[in-house]
Amino acid sequence: MDDFDVIVVGAGPVGENVADRARAAGLSVALVENERAGGECSYWACMPSKALLRPPAALAEARAVAGAREAAGGRLDAGAVLARRDSFVAHWDDAGQVRWVESTGAEFLRGHGRIDGPRRVTVEDARGGRRTLTARHAVAVCTGTRAKLPGLPGLARAGSGGESPDAGVRPWTNREGTSASRVPDALAVVGGGPVAVELASAWQALGSSVTLLVRGTGVLDRMEPFVGEYVTEGLRGAGVDVRLGTEAAEVARTAPDGPVSVRLRDGGELRVDEILFATGREPRTDDIGLDTVGLRPGDWLEVDDSCRVGGVRGGWLYGVGDVNHRALLTHQGKYQARIAGAAIAARAAGVPLLESDRWGAHAATADHDAVPQVVFCHPEAASVGRTAAQAEAAGLRVRAVDQDLGAVAGASLFGDDYRGRARMVVDEDRQVLVGVTFVGPGVSELLHAATVAVAAEVPVERLWHAVPAFPTMSEVWLKLLEGYRG
Numbered sequence: 001m002d003d004f005d006v007i008v009v010g011a012g013p014v015g016e017n018v019a020d021r022a023r024a025a026g027l028s029v030a031l032v033e034n035e036r037a038g039g040e041c042s043y044w045a046c047m048p049s050k051a052l053l054r055p056p057a058a059l060a061e062a063r064a065v066a067g068a069r070e071a072a073g074g075r076l077d078a079g080a081v082l083a084r085r086d087s088f089v090a091h092w093d094d095a096g097q098v099r100w101v102e103s104t105g106a107e108f109l110r111g112h113g114r115i116d117g118p119r120r121v122t123v124e125d126a127r128g129g130r131r132t133l134t135a136r137h138a139v140a141v142c143t144g145t146r147a148k149l150p151g152l153p154g155l156a157r158a159g160s161g162g163e164s165p166d167a168g169v170r171p172w173t174n175r176e177g178t179s180a181s182r183v184p185d186a187l188a189v190v191g192g193g194p195v196a197v198e199l200a201s202a203w204q205a206l207g208s209s210v211t212l213l214v215r216g217t218g219v220l221d222r223m224e225p226f227v228g229e230y231v232t233e234g235l236r237g238a239g240v241d242v243r244l245g246t247e248a249a250e251v252a253r254t255a256p257d258g259p260v261s262v263r264l265r266d267g268g269e270l271r272v273d274e275i276l277f278a279t280g281r282e283p284r285t286d287d288i289g290l291d292t293v294g295l296r297p298g299d300w301l302e303v304d305d306s307c308r309v310g311g312v313r314g315g316w317l318y319g320v321g322d323v324n325h326r327a328l329l330t331h332q333g334k335y336q337a338r339i340a341g342a343a344i345a346a347r348a349a350g351v352p353l354l355e356s357d358r359w360g361a362h363a364a365t366a367d368h369d370a371v372p373q374v375v376f377c378h379p380e381a382a383s384v385g386r387t388a389a390q391a392e393a394a395g396l397r398v399r400a401v402d403q404d405l406g407a408v409a410g411a412s413l414f415g416d417d418y419r420g421r422a423r424m425v426v427d428e429d430r431q432v433l434v435g436v437t438f439v440g441p442g443v444s445e446l447l448h449a450a451t452v453a454v455a456a457e458v459p460v461e462r463l464w465h466a467v468p469a470f471p472t473m474s475e476v477w478l479k480l481l482e483g484y485r486g
């Protein structure tokens with residue numbers, strides 16, 4: 001059968017969830033994947049990076065507690081960490097995920113999906129076999145992103161990259177940075193975003209001497225400014241050579257097994273075994289047939305709040321997850337998948353969409369107002385919603401309240417000499433929180449309470465009645481609220 005209600009191209013976490021939601025609504029679904037079901041997230045991004053980062057965090061947490069510290073003096077066992085990582089990526093075998101997809105009743109097709117005019121998708125398998133599918137209701141593009149390499153002299157595929165890096169320098173991207181099985185003695189990491197910070201932390205902990213080249217004035221600059229300061233201090237404390245305001249100007253590897261030399265813009269030079277570029281992402285839309293429906297190949301897909309792509313006659317095309325550039329995070333893409341799946345099902349059934357309801361089933365409103373993110377370095381950085389500066393730039397009248405996390409009993413029990421900070425940003429006109437940020441060891445699990453407060457627009461007066469348990473780190477909420485009330 002080559003006619004389906006819905007065709008999903010790309011079986012990363014987002015495509016899998018669009019397929020699942022459409023199946024749950026009783027629609028027939030084809031899910032097309034040209035590499036591995038589970039996508040970048042499962043094999044070369046979230047899961048392997050977190051598997052690499054958890055052992056050093058556990059060790060650092062133990063070493064921060066007198067009594068435990070004495071028992072935790074040894075070195076990280078890199079081989080065991082890499083082996084544990086391998087088990088978290090199922091040894092790069094997607095059989096389990098394919099079984100899960102099939103258990104939903106969706107048909108899983110292995111091959112490269114390309115749109116071929118309205119509501120039609122061709123699937124080309126590795127042997128060149130071709131199948132043409134038609135969609136009665138919707139095609140959802142969930143093809144994600146690949147690493148974007150800068151246009152530097154020495155990098156052959158300047159301006160793009162990802163799966164097949166340059167033959168000479170053989171730059172690492174997130175793929176090698178999460179899947180390598182050998183620890184390089186010296187590693188340069190270029191970038192100051194979450195990928196750079198997480199992978200610099202991980203490889204330093206595994207035994208590399210890491211140099212982090214950040215062209216801006218700080219790392220993680222989309223979060224509150226104090227986050228970058230704490231994280232830089234943590235990276236330096238772990239031994240990473242963090243160089244701010246520094247850019248690579250040229251890279252070269254003269255002998256196949258020799259080192260990479262990196263010429264810096266300020267005239268300096270580095271010699272490393274490998275260089276990892278964590279310089280952002282580009283959408284995988286260059287070869288998916290966008291031109292056959294009047295869109296430009298290589299562009300991010302512009303979508304409305306139901307994730308429907310604009311400018312396509314008949315409104316049958318959706319762009320969900322990283323590919324729409326709304327929030328490049330797995331959990332947010334899966335949220336969009338739940339929204340898009342519900343919208344596709346409603347439109348297929350001729351049920352009016354709850355478009356006027358910002359917080360209804362068919363609008364991914366949280367993408368604008370309440371995106372949570374945790375960067376799993378040491379200390380951890382966690383935020384939801386807007387920073388104070390972003391809120392002000394959006395025209396809100398806000399007040400930011402800060403709290404030293406080390407002054408909270410739960411934090412001082414968590415680790416001796418605990419260092420961390422929290423900020424909540426209150427919209428003074430509506431008396432609700434529009435942003436919350438934490439930085440410090442172990443703060444990741446504090447974040448969801450903040451996400452509930454921001455997404456649910458809980459009034460500050462009512463938060464006063466949400467009493468945190470003593471002596472947990474969550475008592476930071478009480479301190480923040482006391483700070484706000486004065």
Ligand SMILES: Cc1cc2nc3c(=O)[nH]c(=O)nc-3n(C[C@H](O)[C@H](O)[C@H](O)COP(=O)(O)OP(=O)(O)OC[C@H]3O[C@@H](n4cnc5c(N)ncnc54)[C@H](O)[C@@H]3O)c2cc1C
Pocket residue numbers: 009010011012013014015032033034035036037038039040041042044045046047049050111112113114142143144145174178195284287288320321322323327328329330331332333
């Ligand atoms: C190192 C790293 C760490 C990260 N850590 C986190 C984290 O801790 N938490 C978090 O929330 N986010 C994290 N992210 C971001 C997260 O990986 C992405 O947001 C997420 O993978 C997006 O999911 P997706 O399904 O949209 O795309 P992807 O995961 O990229 O999946 C897209 C799928 O589509 C397939 N595909 C592409 N083109 C075609 C085609 N033409 N035909 C068929 N199939 C195709 C691909 O093979 C792939 O399987 C991290 C990213 C990186 C790089």
Ligand SMILES: NC(=O)c1ccc[n+]([C@@H]2O[C@H](COP(=O)([O-])OP(=O)(O)OC[C@H]3O[C@@H](n4cnc5c(N)ncnc54)[C@H](O)[C@@H]3O)[C@@H](O)[C@H]2O)c1
Pocket residue numbers: 150151190191192193194195196198214215216247248278279280281327328329373374375376
């Ligand atoms: N834990 C997490 O939630 C997590 C972890 C990793 C990635 N992600 C997501 O994946 C996405 C990609 O992350 P990323 O860190 O690759 O991208 P990013 O866009 O967040 O950061 C890119 C960094 O590279 C720098 N850069 C860009 N071009 C450069 C150049 N030519 N030379 C030097 N520096 C350059 C930028 O200034 C920036 O610091 C992000 O949206 C991120 O949120 C999330």
